[in-house]
Amino acid sequence: xKIAVLALQGAFYEHxxxxxxxxxxxxxxxxxxxxxxxxxxxxxxxxxxxxQGKLLKELGxxxxxxxxxxxxxxVLATCAGxxxxxxxxxxxxxxxxxxxxxxxxxxxxxxxxxxxxxxxDFGSLSAVPMTFIRAPYIESVRKDVEILAKVDGNIVGxxxxxxxAISFHPELDSDRRIHRMFLKDICNT
Amino acid sequence: xxxxxxxxxxxxxxxxxxxxIMDVTTPEQARIAEAAGACAVMxxxxxxxxxxxxxxxxxxSDPKMIRGIQEAVSIPVMAKCRIGHFVEAQxxxxxxxxxxxxxxxxxxxxxxxHIDKTKFKVPFVCGARDLGEALRRISEGAxxxxxxxxxxxxxxxxxxxxMRKMNQEIAKVTSMREDELYEEAKELRxxxxxxxxxxxxxxxxxxxxxxxxxATPADAALMMQLGAEGVFVGSGIFKSGDPAKRASAIVQxxxxxxxxxxxxxxxxxxxxxxxxxxxxxxxxxxxxxxK
Numbered sequence: 001x002k003i004a005v006l007a008l009q010g011a012f013y014e015h016x017x018x019x020x021x022x023x024x025x026x027x028x029x030x031x032x033x034x035x036x037x038x039x040x041x042x043x044x045x046x047x048x049x050x051x052q053g054k055l056l057k058e059l060g061x062x063x064x065x066x067x068x069x070x071x072x073x074x075v076l077a078t079c080a081g082x083x084x085x086x087x088x089x090x091x092x093x094x095x096x097x098x099x100x101x102x103x104x105x106x107x108x109x110x111x112x113x114x115x116x117x118x119x120x121d122f123g124s125l126s127a128v129p130m131t132f133i134r135a136p137y138i139e140s141v142r143k144d145v146e147i148l149a150k151v152d153g154n155i156v157g158x159x160x161x162x163x164x165a166i167s168f169h170p171e172l173d174s175d176r177r178i179h180r181m182f183l184k185d186i187c188n189t
Numbered sequence: 190x191x192x193x194x195x196x197x198x199x200x201x202x203x204x205x206x207x208x209x210i211m212d213v214t215t216p217e218q219a220r221i222a223e224a225a226g227a228c229a230v231m232x233x234x235x236x237x238x239x240x241x242x243x244x245x246x247x248x249x250s251d252p253k254m255i256r257g258i259q260e261a262v263s264i265p266v267m268a269k270c271r272i273g274h275f276v277e278a279q280x281x282x283x284x285x286x287x288x289x290x291x292x293x294x295x296x297x298x299x300x301x302x303h304i305d306k307t308k309f310k311v312p313f314v315c316g317a318r319d320l321g322e323a324l325r326r327i328s329e330g331a332x333x334x335x336x337x338x339x340x341x342x343x344x345x346x347x348x349x350x351x352m353r354k355m356n357q358e359i360a361k362v363t364s365m366r367e368d369e370l371y372e373e374a375k376e377l378r379x380x381x382x383x384x385x386x387x388x389x390x391x392x393x394x395x396x397x398x399x400x401x402x403x404a405t406p407a408d409a410a411l412m413m414q415l416g417a418e419g420v421f422v423g424s425g426i427f428k429s430g431d432p433a434k435r436a437s438a439i440v441q442x443x444x445x446x447x448x449x450x451x452x453x454x455x456x457x458x459x460x461x462x463x464x465x466x467x468x469x470x471x472x473x474x475x476x477x478x479x480k
Contacts, residue, residue: 008444009207009228030445046204047228048264054226055444058437079204092263106263112287113310115197133201134265134287172200 001189004029004039008055010047010080014171018179019043024189032060041074041187044081046133046169049106052080053096062096069099069163074186076179077165083136085165090139100163101142108137108154108167122157122166123148125177130156130168137167162186190307190330198312198332201265201287202396205229205333205419209409209440210398212236212423214254216261222426225436229265229288231421232258237294237341238424238463241473246296249277252284259284267314272479273299275308282311288333289313291326293478294340294423303479306330316400318351318476320358323393324379334393336417337476338401341424343465345402345411347476352399352415363391401476404429404462406442406455413446430460 003019005012007028019026027037042065044052056062069075069085077085077100085100092106109115115133122128123146130151138155141147149157149166157166164186170178183189190198208228213219219230234250235243249270259266265287270277272291277298281289291304293316306313307330316337317323323334336355338348362373362384370388374381386394399412400421409420420443426436438455445451468474 007207009226011203011206013206014203031448031451047206048204048208050223050264051208051226051228051440054224054437055441058226058441059444111259111285112198112201112265112312113282113285115201117193117197131197131200133197133204169200172203 001025001187002027002039003041003043003183003187004034005043006045006052006081008059009051010045011169011171012043012045012047015043015045018171018176022176022179022183024183029061032064035061035064041076041182042069044075044077044084045171046079046081049080049083049096050094053084053094056096066097066099069097072162074162074182075164076182076186077163078169078171079133079135079167082138082165082167085163100145100158100160100165102145102158102160102165103139104136105139106136107134109135118151120149120151122178123159123181125181128170128177129173129175131172132156132168135167190310194310195330195332199395201312202314202333205265206396207444208419209436209443210267210419210421211426211436212421213258213427216257218427218432219258219261221433222436223262223264225433226440227264227436228419229267230258230262231267231269231290231423233269236424236427237475238343238428239341240294241341241471248295249274249280252280255281255286256284269295270304271295271298273297273302273304275304278304278309278313282309286311291315291331293337293475297478303329314398316476316479317355319354320362320387321377321379322480323355323397324377324383324387327393327395328380328383331395333396333398335398335400335421338399338403339468339471340401340475342402342468342471343404343425343428343463344468345404345408346468348399348401348403348412349415351476352412352417355397356416359387359391359393362387403439404465405459406438406452409439410442410446410452413443419443424463428463430462435459
């Protein structure tokens with residue numbers, strides 16, 4: 001079992017440390033050649049979606065990765081990663097993989113002064129710490145998308161087929177349950 | 190500032206890692222920077238090279254100009270205030286800037302005291318030439334550090350010097366006996382807890398970027414190989430022949446900073462780099478401001 005972490009820009013190192021802690025192997029995706037190695041799951045980390053999306057395209061990684069995600073590759077996407085997966089955004093024309101049938105609102109809580117921390121249930125998990133940094137939330141979902149978490153009435157976590165997408169950063173808190181859920185329930189380890 | 194707010198501010202810097210923060214002076218430049226893959230922009234009226242050329246007192250930018258840039262892009266927008274000028278910082282917080290750079294590029298407003306950054310909700314990044322400066326700024330509330338380098342010169346030598354110095358001092362603290370840390374804290378003029386953190390973790394407690402004099406993809410990759418977690422590019426982009434192309438090449442070089450073959454191809458046909466001034470040729474060393 002090996003998890004690939006998109007390592008173009010952002011907080012990918014934090015995810016890698018958690019994978020190590022949980023005993024999962026990982027590899028970094030920085031360029032097209034890295035995609036020829038085999039991997040069983042993918043983490044799309046936080047960072048800036050515009051920077052990551054630009055690099056994905058420029059480095060020739062966009063289409064092969066999109067193919068893999070469409071083909072059912074398990075994905076855990078946090079914050080910018082959620083934006084990369086979303087079918088569309090209600091306040092931005094840019095869209096990337098479009099494999100997740102949801103509409104996101106970018107920078108939904110405003111600028112950095114709107115960043116916050118909360119504790120909420122997430123699917124079957126209770127009291128999960130949630131760190132939102134200039135975060136998006138999900139404005140609407142197609143009806144076959146499972147909603148896992150809401151904060152103040154806004155959707156902040158969903159699962160659709162093998163894609164687990166959330167608008168906060170489990171990699172910044174010490175609770176490992178979401179990464180465990182990804183490895184166990186979606187990657188089937 | 191509450192502990193939770195300080196965490197959130199350090200965490201925003203974590204999201205910027207592996208990225209390039211570009212100086213921009215207009216909404217148009219901000220859009221070019223964003224399209225080239227910048228992870229944030231620094232809004233300022235004049236880039237450091239022009240500040241250097243113009244001389245005189247250099248202050249915080251016009252809030253209206255900063256707002257124009259905030260409206261033009263979706264990535265974080267930073268802006269500079271003068272060292273010690275806490276009212277300029279209050280104004281930047283009032284217009285909801287994402288990060289304040291208390292910067293030696295502007296004329297210092299206070300030659301003794303830095304801003305007490307713990308009094309603000311908005312995050313601060315500060316320049317440092319060595320570990321002592323970095324930890325002093327962190328104890329004042331900075332949630333991100335960058336090397337000072339020598340802004341507006343296109344000469345990377347000082348950024349290299351500052352990054353090496355910082356790393357050497359971190360390595361030294363890491364290898365010290367625990368009972369030596371008290372004396373080291375006194376030497377560095379910083380709280381013991383911060384020295385202890387460095388001793389235990391082998392790194393600063395906040396994200397550390399390189400800044401000052403970065404002009405080419407190779408310069409950016411050099412700083413990354415020396416241990417920077419990301420790069421600020423000031424005058425290097427919009428003082429060059431083909432800003433969009435150079436910006437995009439620097440962004441890719443920061444992501445794949447050990448791939449010499451790729452960086453070689455990125456470095457082709459970039460047009461003219463900023464002319465640059467050697468550090469021996471300049472009158473004013475901005476890095477000497479605010480220790």
